[in-house]
Amino acid sequence: MSFIKKGFLGLALLALAACDVPVETSAPLPEASSGQASQSQLSARAAARQFVDVVETVEPVAERECRARAPGMNCDFRIVIDDRPGQPVNAYQTLDKTGQPILAFTIAMIADVRNADELAFVMGHEAAHHIEGHIARQQRNAQTGALVFAGLAALTGADAQVLQNVGEIGAQVGARTYSKDYELEADILGTVITKKAGYNPVRGAAFFSRIPDPGDRFLGTHPPNAQRIEVVRQTASQL
Incomplete structure (x- = not known):
């Protein structure tokens, strides 16, 4: 790097x-706004x-x-x-x-x-x-998921290999549980930082309109793009 x-x-x-x-x-490129060329x-x-x-x-x-x-x-x-x-x-x-x-x-x-x-x-x-401390919070969620899943498997008399596999699955589920919330939290605070730095966060969030939309999948890691753009708009309007 x-x-x-x-x-x-x-x-x-x-x-x-x-x-x-x-x-x-x-994707097709929009026309550049006055005073700032498109990338x-x-x-x-x-x-x-x-x-x-x-x-x-x-x-x-x-x-x-x-x-x-x-x-x-x-x-x-x-x-x-x-x-x-x-x-x-x-x-x-x-x-x-x-x-x-x-x-x-x-x-x-x-x-x-x-x-x-x-x-x-x-x-x-x-x-x-x-x-927002999202890395540490995600790690705690993963540890909790691993313990819960492994604990449930242990009640069924699963062997050590099964317990390990189930624990890994639980960690993945735990890590993803609040990931969408974390993304929206980062969008909100990111809007504040962008605005304080002198940039337009609403125009900046237009980036979401060009990337693949994750939709609203169960245990998906990112929220729908439209929801993220709306969160930025609402936050910016309050600044």
Whole structure:
């Protein structure tokens, strides 16, 4: 992964531009609004500069929001580019071994967003996952699911291998139980972060209209796109 953090911003910009990032998407592109070109009109270098600009603007806002909402939490976000070959359009939040929060963006994601608002919203959303403590909460849910399923299997006299298999299934079910709620929580707080950073979260949430809709599947990990867009609209209207 290519790291982007403070003094490394310019270096990362050049590295990304050198990758000759494609900027077309499979979906039809809307006309650019006045004063801001659509991402399809940006060169790889321009797309990289846009990413750096958004990082420099959103990161300090996200860190202030983190410190205000979660005192004692590590709020020193590190933004990275996941430049592994063949990675799809994606952004995700994780933690390193020291507990520092990592916000990762694939090159395909940086190339796919059509404007700075979309990129800022995705960045705010991923930062919100950390601020809301979703990784730890999901891990607790997984542990609970594993214990419940394994406990039920033990009552039937299942052997050790069956107990292990059932426990793994329970962990998966437990981890997914509240995942849709977590996504909506991140959308709400991500809207706040995006707005405070000076971007338009409603315009940013238009990103959801171009990605596959997960619908409302049982134990699905993400809520329907229309629901997410509406949550952003409602939150933005109250700011």
